[in-house]
Amino acid sequence: MSTPIIPTELVAPIWNPASYANRDAVEQIFATLRRDYPLAMCEVPGYKPHWIVTKYKDVREVSRLDDIFHSGDISKTPASIMAEAMMAEYSGGKPHIFRTLVHMDKPDHTEYRNVVKDVFMPQNVATLKDGVLASAREFADQMADMNGECDFAETIAMRYPLQVICDQIGLPREDHATMLRLTQWFLSYADPDLCRPGSVLTDPEQQIKTWQIVYDEFKSYYTDLVAQRRAAPRKDLATLIAHGQIHGQPMDERGMISYFVIASTAGHDTTAATIGNAMWILARDPGLFSRIKADRSLISGFVEEAIRISTPPMAFVRSATQDYELSGQQIKKGDRLYVSYLSANKDEEVFDAPFAFQPDRTPNRHIGFGFGSHICVGQHLARLEMRTLWEELFERLEWVEMAGEGQWQESEFVCGPKRVPIRYKMN
Amino acid sequence: MRKWQCTTCGDIYDEAIGDPDSGIAPGTRFEDIPDDWMCPTCGSTKDSFEPYTE
Ligand code: HEM
Ligand SMILES: [Zn+2]
Numbered sequence: 001m002s003t004p005i006i007p008t009e010l011v012a013p014i015w016n017p018a019s020y021a022n023r024d025a026v027e028q029i030f031a032t033l034r035r036d037y038p039l040a041m042c043e044v045p046g047y048k049p050h051w052i053v054t055k056y057k058d059v060r061e062v063s064r065l066d067d068i069f070h071s072g073d074i075s076k077t078p079a080s081i082m083a084e085a086m087m088a089e090y091s092g093g094k095p096h097i098f099r100t101l102v103h104m105d106k107p108d109h110t111e112y113r114n115v116v117k118d119v120f121m122p123q124n125v126a127t128l129k130d131g132v133l134a135s136a137r138e139f140a141d142q143m144a145d146m147n148g149e150c151d152f153a154e155t156i157a158m159r160y161p162l163q164v165i166c167d168q169i170g171l172p173r174e175d176h177a178t179m180l181r182l183t184q185w186f187l188s189y190a191d192p193d194l195c196r197p198g199s200v201l202t203d204p205e206q207q208i209k210t211w212q213i214v215y216d217e218f219k220s221y222y223t224d225l226v227a228q229r230r231a232a233p234r235k236d237l238a239t240l241i242a243h244g245q246i247h248g249q250p251m252d253e254r255g256m257i258s259y260f261v262i263a264s265t266a267g268h269d270t271t272a273a274t275i276g277n278a279m280w281i282l283a284r285d286p287g288l289f290s291r292i293k294a295d296r297s298l299i300s301g302f303v304e305e306a307i308r309i310s311t312p313p314m315a316f317v318r319s320a321t322q323d324y325e326l327s328g329q330q331i332k333k334g335d336r337l338y339v340s341y342l343s344a345n346k347d348e349e350v351f352d353a354p355f356a357f358q359p360d361r362t363p364n365r366h367i368g369f370g371f372g373s374h375i376c377v378g379q380h381l382a383r384l385e386m387r388t389l390w391e392e393l394f395e396r397l398e399w400v401e402m403a404g405e406g407q408w409q410e411s412e413f414v415c416g417p418k419r420v421p422i423r424y425k426m427n
Numbered sequence: 428m429r430k431w432q433c434t435t436c437g438d439i440y441d442e443a444i445g446d447p448d449s450g451i452a453p454g455t456r457f458e459d460i461p462d463d464w465m466c467p468t469c470g471s472t473k474d475s476f477e478p479y480t481e
Contacts, residue, residue: 064470122437123481363448365467375436375469 003329004040006033006052011042014052014315014338015078017190017201017412027355030054030343039329042338046080050317050338051331056367058327059344062318062337063372069318069337071374072096072105076316077413078338082204090208097211099254100262102316102374108246109373112255115244116237116263116377125380128168132388135163140392144426149403152283153420157276158268164385165267165378169260170229170236178221183265186214191410193418215257222260237263266313271382273312273416274368275389278302280420281309281357283402292359293394302359303386308366309357313414314342316370341367393426400424431457432479436469439479 010032013019019026033040034054043049053059062069074095075084087097096103101112118124139160143150150156158180166176188194189210190201196213199206229242241259244251251259282289292298316339324331331337345366346354369376376382404421428442440446440460445453446467451460457476464473 060470064465117434120437121432371470373435373469373471380437 004037006037006040006042008044010037011052012044015044015047015080015412017410020412020415021408021410023408023415026342027346030340030346031348034343034347039327046082048081048084048336050336051329053326053337053339054343054347055327056344056347056350059339059341059367060371061326062339063367063370063374065324066105066109066373068321068324070105070321071109071316071318072099072103073319073321074317074336076103076318078315078317083207086204086208090211097215098258098261100258100266101377102262102266103258106373111246112244112251112259113373113377115246115251115259116240119237119240120377120380122380125384128381129384129388131167132164132384135160135167136385136388136392139163139389140396140426143393143424144396148425149423150421151419152279152422153272153276153406153417157279157416157420158272160389161268161271161275161382161385164271164381165263168237168267168381169263170225170234170238171264175221178217179264180268182214182217183269185210186261187265187269187414188409188411188418190412191418194409218261218264219253219257222257225260226256266376267378267381269414269416270312271385273414274303274306274310274382275386276417276420277310278306278386278390279400279422280402280406280417281306283400283420283422283424285357286399286401288357288359289397289400293397296391296394298359299387299390299394300383301361301364302390303383304364304366305357305359305361306386307368307382308345308351308361308364309355310416311342311345311366311368312416313370315340315413341370396426398425398427428454429457430479430481431476433466433469433471434475434477435471436466438466438468440466440476 014029033052038055039051039053039058041049042052053062075087091097104112139156143156162176162180166179184194185196196210199210225238226242229239233239241256292302318337318339320331320333320335322333345368348354369379401423403423406417407419409415409418431440440457442456443453445451445455449464449467462473
């Protein structure tokens with residue numbers, strides 16, 4: 001069978017950060033792909049050829065077969081030929097700026113993941129309940145003090161998960177805002193409102209400068225912290241990472257800085273996106289709001305559905321280490337696969353009415369946290385955080401509505417709303 | 428009846444409940460699950476599971 005090729009005009013927008021400002025249009029592209037090109041080749045000028053993997057079954061299969069579909073040989077995030085060249089130049093020939101868990105394969109991946117794995121197991125996350133509740137109450141109080149109007153994305157959704165994860169890492173509260181700024185410069189580099197001031201997307205030099213600044217700031221910050229924790233251990237993530245052993249040796253510098261980077265970026269940006277989008281949905285749907293307010297047992301399903309609908313990390317890229325037949329297509333050794341979690345989570349064959357928000361959807365085996373050995377290590381913390389906040393908000397909010405237009409970030413990798421202006425009454 | 432935990436994702440396999448979605452009946456002992464069974468949450472193989480005590 002010859003390889004199906006997706007028409008360029010159909011698929012090109014998925015690579016462009018600006019496309020994601022119009023979420024519905026992006027969802028529509030993937031719906032068309034699932035129907036007409038479920039597993040097909042994308043050959044867009046400026047990008048190497050990629051298979052676009054859109055179906056739930058295929059996304060799970062590729063994600064699960066980590067030895068066949070590597071995470072560390074090429075950029076794990078969608079990147080143009082120019083961006084890949086820049087990353088290689090910047091990192092001295094490596095495919096990534098940072099080498100985090102996400103960018104590793106066995107055996108290193110297992111070793112690095114083991115450093116923090118236990119503290120994120122559900123039974124251990126459960127012991128964090130009181131601290132998380134205190135943060136949720138603090139942010140609910142802030143909301144109550146804002147005279148019934150706020151930009152929920154900026155004031156609550158982005159700040160509450162930031163506080164929870166930074167508390168866990170062991171960062172003083174006054175440094176949390178710095179972490180938010182660095183995360184946004186790094187992950188939302190293409191959004192005109194969130195990128196580093198002065199950086200221009202069309203200028204590659206500026207992009208490299210942003211990476212340099214972000215890496216240097218993270219490095220100087222965390223090098224100090226590691227020294228402190230080695231001298232005086234505490235009960236926090238920073239201490240675990242500072243003492244982490246990899247194949248019986250201390251972590252190297254790049255591995256250690258990257259570890260902090262993944263914890264202090266992936267640990268809140270994704271949760272922020274989910275919380276912000278969930279409020280956006282609620283504020284437009286008074287029926288949904290009153291239904292959950294009246295029956296709080298729906299909160300946990302509400303959170304799962306918010307993750308499925310939002311799917312903040314929308315895609316990862318893998319490369320094949322050997323030939324493999326996937327759903328009747330012949331993947332060749334060295335081929336690249338753009339694996340769309342966003343698409344898999346809307347697959348009509350798995351989710352009835354995939355665009356409908358159904359807090360009581362059962363089963364809801366979404367892959368918002370990924371699948372396979374890279375599955376989100378923070379998933380139980382993320383759930384605890386979100387359930388705790390929504391328990392507070394459903395208790396205290398009497399009603400909520402939009403007070404202006406919401407707005408999505410312009411981001412082709414991790415994406416969430418950057419503006420969710422709401423009006424509300426709460427006690 | 429015992430419980431087992433997936434060391435990759437934290438999922439619990441409770442022998443009393445089984446994994447009916449994957450055709451594993453309630454009451455199935457972990458040892459008796461077929462070797463090609465996968466963790467329903469993350470797809471890990473059987474050998475990723477450890478005995479779990481509360
Ligand atoms: C709603 C919130 C969250 C979502 C949707 C989410 C999503 C994801 C996804 C899809 C992956 C898989 C990456 C891959 O396939 O390579 C992942 C990995 C990861 N997440 Fe999360 N995440 C969330 C919250 C968190 C939190 C709170 C933490 C806190 C520590 C965290 C830390 C990580 C780490 C360290 C990895 C890398 C795991 C690995 O590659 O082995 N995440 N996350
Ligand atoms: Zn598992």
